[in-house]
Amino acid sequence: MPADYLPILIMLVVAALFALVALIVPYYMGPRNPSTSKSDTYESGKLPFGTARRQVPIHYYMVAMLFMMFDIEVIFFYPWAVIFRQLKIFGLIEMGVFVAILLVGYVYIWKKGALEWD
Amino acid sequence: MDWIQTLLIPIVYSTILVVILLTGFAYLSYVERKLVARFTMRFGPNRAGPFGLLQPLADALKMMFKEELSPKNADLPVYLLAPFLAISTAVIGWAVFPFASRGFSVLGYSVPPVLADVNIGLLYVAAVTSIGSYAVVLAGWSSNNKYSLLGALRAGAQMVSYELPLGLTLVAVILVVGSMNMTEIIQYQLDHTWLIVLQPFAAIIFFIAGLAESNRSPFDLPETENELVSGYITEYGGIRFAAFFMGEYIHMITFGAIISILFLGGWSGPGADAVPFLGLVYFILKIALMIFMMIWVRASVPRVRYDQLMRFCWKFLMPLALLNLVVTAIVIAL
Numbered sequence: 001m002p003a004d005y006l007p008i009l010i011m012l013v014v015a016a017l018f019a020l021v022a023l024i025v026p027y028y029m030g031p032r033n034p035s036t037s038k039s040d041t042y043e044s045g046k047l048p049f050g051t052a053r054r055q056v057p058i059h060y061y062m063v064a065m066l067f068m069m070f071d072i073e074v075i076f077f078y079p080w081a082v083i084f085r086q087l088k089i090f091g092l093i094e095m096g097v098f099v100a101i102l103l104v105g106y107v108y109i110w111k112k113g114a115l116e117w118d
Numbered sequence: 119m120d121w122i123q124t125l126l127i128p129i130v131y132s133t134i135l136v137v138i139l140l141t142g143f144a145y146l147s148y149v150e151r152k153l154v155a156r157f158t159m160r161f162g163p164n165r166a167g168p169f170g171l172l173q174p175l176a177d178a179l180k181m182m183f184k185e186e187l188s189p190k191n192a193d194l195p196v197y198l199l200a201p202f203l204a205i206s207t208a209v210i211g212w213a214v215f216p217f218a219s220r221g222f223s224v225l226g227y228s229v230p231p232v233l234a235d236v237n238i239g240l241l242y243v244a245a246v247t248s249i250g251s252y253a254v255v256l257a258g259w260s261s262n263n264k265y266s267l268l269g270a271l272r273a274g275a276q277m278v279s280y281e282l283p284l285g286l287t288l289v290a291v292i293l294v295v296g297s298m299n300m301t302e303i304i305q306y307q308l309d310h311t312w313l314i315v316l317q318p319f320a321a322i323i324f325f326i327a328g329l330a331e332s333n334r335s336p337f338d339l340p341e342t343e344n345e346l347v348s349g350y351i352t353e354y355g356g357i358r359f360a361a362f363f364m365g366e367y368i369h370m371i372t373f374g375a376i377i378s379i380l381f382l383g384g385w386s387g388p389g390a391d392a393v394p395f396l397g398l399v400y401f402i403l404k405i406a407l408m409i410f411m412m413i414w415v416r417a418s419v420p421r422v423r424y425d426q427l428m429r430f431c432w433k434f435l436m437p438l439a440l441l442n443l444v445v446t447a448i449v450i451a452l
Contacts, residue, residue, distance in 0.1 A: 007234040019205035026357040067278035081292035
């Protein structure tokens with residue numbers, strides 16, 4: 001029933017309002033005395049050099065790609081788990097095949113060294 | 119017209135929840151400082167008020183009257199969005215938690231024990247609690263600071279590691295109960311026994327992954343104050359800085375609540391069926407126990423490196439969670 005979800009929507013709105021008030025009101029309570037060095041990037045007191053917007057090697061790039069696939073596969077388990085008691089042995093075999101395929105992929109990426117850093 | 123029932127009661131209900139969580143957060147910070155101080159043989163806050171009890175209030179006032187600065191190189195919309203996300207997403211999970219065996223009625227209107235008794239409760243909680251990581255990543259990226267960027271990268275690394283074992287343990291719980299409704303999960307534990315007995319591995323994996331999800335030590339890599347200054351919050355000050363703390367601590371409380379509901383029977387306990395208020399007390403006690411464990415872990419275990427965290431999650435927790443899931447399925451089917 002969509003009406004069941006109305007309280008969740010209300011909670012979302014209340015939480016958002018609270019966060020907004022908590023973040024906006026103190027803005028008018030504190031002093032305001034900006035200067036260039038205050039709003040500079042903090043680099044442990046040294047003069048900042050360069051920008052952080054540059055290419056950074058991300059060592060876990062491959063793991064992140066794999067994560068997306070595995071996470072989607074985990075999502076498939078949810079509806080299956082809810083109706084598992086009705087599916088009985090049929091559900092077990094079906095999911096056994098699914099888990100076997102998942103495991104083959106998992107063992108493969110492990111052996112290929114995708115979980116190691118380059 | 120029962121707009122009071124459908125609108126006013128949820129509004130008041132959620133307002134009370136948010137207020138309780140915010141004050142709970144303030145005193146959790148006090149409890150944590152006091153406990154960690156005791157673990158390391160110090161006194162902890164003891165100046166503001168008796169036993170330092172007014173310390174959270176003093177901290178809050180200080181944060182509010184700070185000058186609000188935004189770094190000039192920051193991506194301002196995202197920079198401001200991140201603390202907003204950190205606070206607001208931390209509290210909304212509480213909409214589906216049952217607090218007692220039954221509600222009560224005020225002037226003929228019934229106040230339910232759970233704000234929204236939806237049948238996808240667990241899925242909702244899993245979805246909502248993971249948004250918190252985005253606040254960390256966005257904050258780290260938008261600050262345009264190298265420390266913050268490194269913090270955000272680590273937050274990303276953490277996110278792609280703990281989500282899998284976390285998701286798989288939730289599946290094992292759903293498998294045993296056969297429902298994602300929070301009330302039914304507790305009802306199952308009333309009829310049978312606490313799920314920590316039936317699913318001990320799931321409980322342990324969930325606790326570890328929960329530490330990672332709420333950025334708690336030993337997995338507080340995005341922050342790592344002794345190598346990255348303050349990690350993703352380096353460029354934040356005043357109330358925006360407090361917002362991330364608020365998010366982290368409320369996440370802790372939320373995780374305590376989720377573990378209590380999933381594995382420790384939620385509000386169940388002797389006499390809780392007859393006296394709903396007692397159920398609320400048990401629930402709070404269980405959350406407090408879980409939070410104490412988290413603080414205890416923080417005081418005892420050194421921080422891990424983030425490649426160690428990835429290896430641990432992918433090569434140990436994930437196969438263990440999968441094995442637990444398969445064994446659970448086989449036992450239930452036979």
